[in-house]
Amino acid sequence: MKKIYLLTILIFSALLLSACKPNYLQENNQSSSSEEQGSSNINSEENAMKNNKYSEAPEVLPESERLNKKIVMKTNKGIIEIELFGEKAPLTVSNFIFLVEDKYYDGLTFHRVDKSINIIQGGDPLGTGAGGPGYTIAEEPPASGDDYKEGIVAMAKTSAPHSTGSQFFIMTGDFGGFSPDYSIFGKVISGIDVVKSIGVGDVMDEVRVENL
Numbered sequence: 001m002k003k004i005y006l007l008t009i010l011i012f013s014a015l016l017l018s019a020c021k022p023n024y025l026q027e028n029n030q031s032s033s034s035e036e037q038g039s040s041n042i043n044s045e046e047n048a049m050k051n052n053k054y055s056e057a058p059e060v061l062p063e064s065e066r067l068n069k070k071i072v073m074k075t076n077k078g079i080i081e082i083e084l085f086g087e088k089a090p091l092t093v094s095n096f097i098f099l100v101e102d103k104y105y106d107g108l109t110f111h112r113v114d115k116s117i118n119i120i121q122g123g124d125p126l127g128t129g130a131g132g133p134g135y136t137i138a139e140e141p142p143a144s145g146d147d148y149k150e151g152i153v154a155m156a157k158t159s160a161p162h163s164t165g166s167q168f169f170i171m172t173g174d175f176g177g178f179s180p181d182y183s184i185f186g187k188v189i190s191g192i193d194v195v196k197s198i199g200v201g202d203v204m205d206e207v208r209v210e211n212l
Contacts, residue, residue: 017170043209047107050125052134058098071100071186074206079196080170082153082186083212089140092155092164094183097209099133105207110198116175120198121156123166132165132197139164142184149174151195157181172196 060066066086073080086093099105105122111129112121124131139157148154148171156167164183172195187197 015188021127033122044107047109047125047127048131050104050108050133051131053125054134057135057137058094058095060090061094061097062076063087066090066097068212069093069097069207070189070210070212071096072105072208072210073105073191073204075194075198076205077197077201080194081189082190083189084186085143085184088143088146089183089185091137092140092183095164096155096168096185100207101210104133104166105204108147108204109200110202110204111200113198114201115172117177118150118171118175119169120172120195121167121169122204123156123168125166129167132167135165136162137164138162139181140183140185141180147174147176148178148182148184151192152184153186154184154190170195 036052053110063086066084069084069086070080071080071084073082083094084096105124108122108125109127110120110122111124111127112119114121119130139155141163142154146152150173151173152171154169154171156169157165169182170188
């Protein structure tokens, strides 16, 4: 009887530990009731192989490769076009372009939709909120006048500094509750209706860089 009791305690402890994975963008580590989280939806084996794929972060691209650029994101709900802020956030934009050009985002899902803070979030190869490219980069504080408003695109991170990787979020509406820790690197210039229709599990079929 004593052995059964100890076994039960061990199993319960293991379950508690497994639930304590870090959540990106969760400043207080509490999920709201209006949030959808794809915690159990592990992506395909091909996507999972992208987790920790790289050993070091890319360098800042020359201006000719990061200015006057846009992202064209083809999803299963439609196409989203994002103007990149290559001058305001050179490191973040260089990182995003590097990942896009290596087809890192192709096939990944939006694993989180949180209506309480007006975001959709994607870019995790595991589809759980805990995955990334294998490196992190420093954050670039938003420029003066850049707020987390509808259509803004920014990088997700943990509460720790220098924890930006591949996960990003798009604002589906204005929200003034964020601290200025999340690097703003672009804005939606076409397809905001598509952004607002995205749900957990929707797929980025193809993501590419084009000239504005």
